[in-house]
Amino acid sequence: MEHFQLKRAANVKQALDMATTQTSAASTQGTRFLAGGTTLLDLMKLDVERPTQVIDIHRLPLDKVETLDGGGVTIGATVRNADLANHPSIKTHYPVLSQALLSGASAQLRNMATTGGNLLQRTRCVYFRDTQTPCNKREPGSGCSAIDGFNRNLAILGTSDHCIATNPSDMNVALTALEASVHIESPQGKRSIAIDDFFLLPGTTPEHETSLNAGELITHVTLPAPMPGNRSVYLKLRDRASYEFALASAAVIVTVSSGRIDHVRIALGGVGVKPWRSREAEAALLGRAPDAAAFRAAAEAALQTARPQSQNGFKVELAKRCIQHALMFATQTA
Ligand SMILES: Cc1cc2nc3c(=O)[nH]c(=O)nc-3n(C[C@H](O)[C@H](O)[C@H](O)COP(=O)(O)OP(=O)(O)OC[C@H]3O[C@@H](n4cnc5c(N)ncnc54)[C@H](O)[C@@H]3O)c2cc1C
Ligand code: SF4
Secondary structure (H helix, E strand, C coil): CCCCEEEECCCHHHHHHHHHCCCCCCCCCCEEEECCCCCHHHHHHCCCCCCCEEEECCCCCCCCEEECCCCCEEEECCCEHHHHHCCHHHHHHCHHHHHHHHCCCCHHHHHHCEHHHHHCCCCCCCCCCCCCCCECCCCCCCCECCCCCCCCCCCCECCCCCCCCCCCCCHHHHHHHCCCEEEEEECCEEEEEEHHHHECCCCCCCCCCECCCCCCEEEEEEECCCCCCCEEEEEEECCCCCCCCCCEEEEEEEEEECCEEEEEEEEEECCECCCEECHHHHHHHCCCCCCHHHHHHHHHHHCCCCCCCCCCCHHHHHHHHHHHHHHHHHHCCC
């Protein structure tokens, strides 16, 4: 592990000042914020992340979940995954988010992991974490070991010839279906980004995973007010029942009125290079009765552009069935 400076910020301004102050030992580019540390510290120990300074933000006053005037919620960046999953307002009005969080990692990890850190967790592609192998995401231009290597767990949607890694987060899939906005602060001011634009496709630059710039801090995430009468479900399929990343997952939010689907949002995990909103599946469902034929049509539409690799062709059908079952669970009591 490289030497780095460790600083503790007491408030947002101090964190931003620390991040943007250049010294001979520390640069903005080399700065990482430390929240729960469950991703960053692992990657530092593996020499994948080599920051020049680490700014501990876990004491920042960004640890609240609050209801907005219009009925939505704001979730602070340092709210722990366990606290968010068990918050009464989230459990009641956004069950898909609570279910997604509780399906991730372990109880101990969820007690440490934060909203901001979960948004920015890195891929679990084995080559990304092994500095002895080529990886375009870790070392641009070095090549992609996974395309002709171990790719069973990797993506089938949105891939490029430069990277096929999945975004591993469960929370991000639910936030995508919920059309969350990510709020960011820097010394230049504040901005917010729709979650679908926050995550980038790999294209020829897989090292750029989000639209966050160096030194920018995520302060909070907002969710719009839930659609009246909606039902939502997060379904995660994996190799074992707990403490495992998704092979395929689906977050679905559906409203049925007069026997027809009149509002639906679908996002997929485990199969996309980013949390994968499927507008194709949504279009296939709108106006239809919530039945098996409609669910299969949505599943086919969602996977029509799938591009499987040598070891993960099984994910195409797995993801389709995941969508179908999630829709069935969400609508069976509607
Ligand atoms: C064994 C294991 C199993 C896991 N299983 C799952 C799983 O099944 N599903 C799942 O979804 N996740 C899983 N995870 C990942 C886990 O959810 C993430 O490690 C966690 O959410 C990261 O949050 P953190 O607060 O610890 O982030 P940190 O490690 O503190 O930070 C992660 C990154 O985010 C940056 N960052 C953090 N906060 C901010 C901020 N406010 N603004 C700007 N940058 C910020 C850091 O600089 C760093 O680059 C697993 C992790 C482990 C170790
Ligand atoms: S899939 Fe992406 S992360 Fe994995 S080796 Fe290829 S470039 Fe690296």
